[in-house]
Amino acid sequence: MVNTTTAIFAALATALTLGVLGWVLWPLWRRPRGPLLASTLALGLAVLALYRLVGTPAALQEAALAAPQTLEQAVVQLAGELQRNPAQPEGWALLGRSQAALGDHAAARDAYARAVQLAPDQPALLVDAAEARALADPQRRFDEQAVAWLRKALELHPGHSRATWFLGVWQRQSRQPAEAAATWASLLGSVDADTARSLRVQIDQARAEAGLPALPESAAAPVDAPHALTVNVALDPEFAARARLRGDAVVFVIARVPDGPPMPVAVERHTVAALPLDVVLDDGDSPMPTQTLSMLQEVEVFARISTGGSAERDAADLESPAVRVSLPASGPVHLLIGGQQP
Structure with a gap:
């Protein structure tokens, strides 16, 4: 025994x-x-x-x-x-x-x-099971059951990266290149720069198959993503000259619950050298899958230059005035750091 x-x-x-x-x-x-x-x-x-x-x-x-x-x-x-x-x-x-x-x-x-x-309600397991079905297929195709599991995983965990990627693979396999490009584009705001460059190659190939132009450089998510929020971030020139900010200083673009906890519901990280820039905040930018932009009716949006490179606020950090936005937004949000808010 x-x-x-x-x-x-x-x-x-x-x-x-x-x-x-x-x-x-x-x-x-x-x-x-x-x-x-x-x-x-x-x-x-x-x-x-x-x-x-x-x-x-x-x-x-x-x-x-x-x-x-x-x-x-x-x-x-x-x-x-x-x-x-x-x-x-x-x-x-x-x-x-x-x-x-x-x-x-x-x-x-x-x-x-x-x-x-x-x-049946574990997103990671559903994605693994869907991938296993594709690997077992001689042509490595996602069948109807695999796609159902991927969609359920995304219902349970909106923005799940592997589920999103595989769903785009199935869409391209199914001769839906425009849909595949849009699905993959939703991942751009949640991956690092190197991965984003590789992913954009796949997106642009799918867009070319669909007869669409290459994805604009400023695009980070499809415009029809649920409650996607386009944000323009700029640095006041006079302030920039006085502050002498380093180009590699970190800029966070943040959306959070108005009058709520400081934890963001969506955030992207960039550098001062990239300003001015346009980003698209969506569910893929959420650090908490239990609270995403698509779950909210209103958010507070602002940009922060972090002196220490951390997402946690420091007394020496520089912030733009916060802007309250009702979702879905009717247009882009403009943020200005170091000057009077437009």
Whole structure:
């Protein structure tokens, strides 16, 4: 009994480590892998250390020969455990990640489907399951079920980046390039500059297929995004000459609840060198998915030059006068830093 239990633990620990490895290697846009792989290895060691602290180390040593020696064996053992105790959505998700990492995309698709049956309201799981269905398709296409899961994920978590990206992929696969371009454009305000440049290439290709011109440089979201708010930010020239601001100083464009908490409902980060600039704030710019622009009828909009580069306000920071705006806005909001508000 001890040997069996320990072997099952080893299988689950191995699958957990493998699952995390798969997760960190498949973000929407790839990043340098060294730190991520080191973190994954650290997690695996932490799992083992935790077991040695609270488990039964002697039993672990006794069962060493019974523990799986390969990833394939670990997956087989995890699948067997789930057959005996199937009401474990996390276990099915781990099995799906592990099977996908081993190249068995059909099995991964089925494992994720079981996980979604047990936990149908988890956006990240819905997106993973949709991706698994596409990977299992010979042409890597998102089918009707996968698209339904993506749309549900976006209902539960508006602005979910991977769900938004995959929905755009499906739209382009379905010969809806204009819709794909608009969907992907909603991500521009929530990614870093390097990612935005790569994403704009995909957007412009889709727009070209639709017979549309390239996306304007100032565009950060589609104009028909729910409650999207166009904001023009400028710096008073006389003030700029006196203040001698550094070009790399950080500028935050912020929308928040009027007379409410200081936490923004939408925010974008830029630099003084980019002023004057036009941005589009939308749900993708929200740091809190539980409160987005599309949920509000009125916001307070302002711009802040941060002396320390932090989003938290400092006494030395410079702000434009705040402007109250009813949503959806009838036109752009103009903000002036260091001068009289227009």
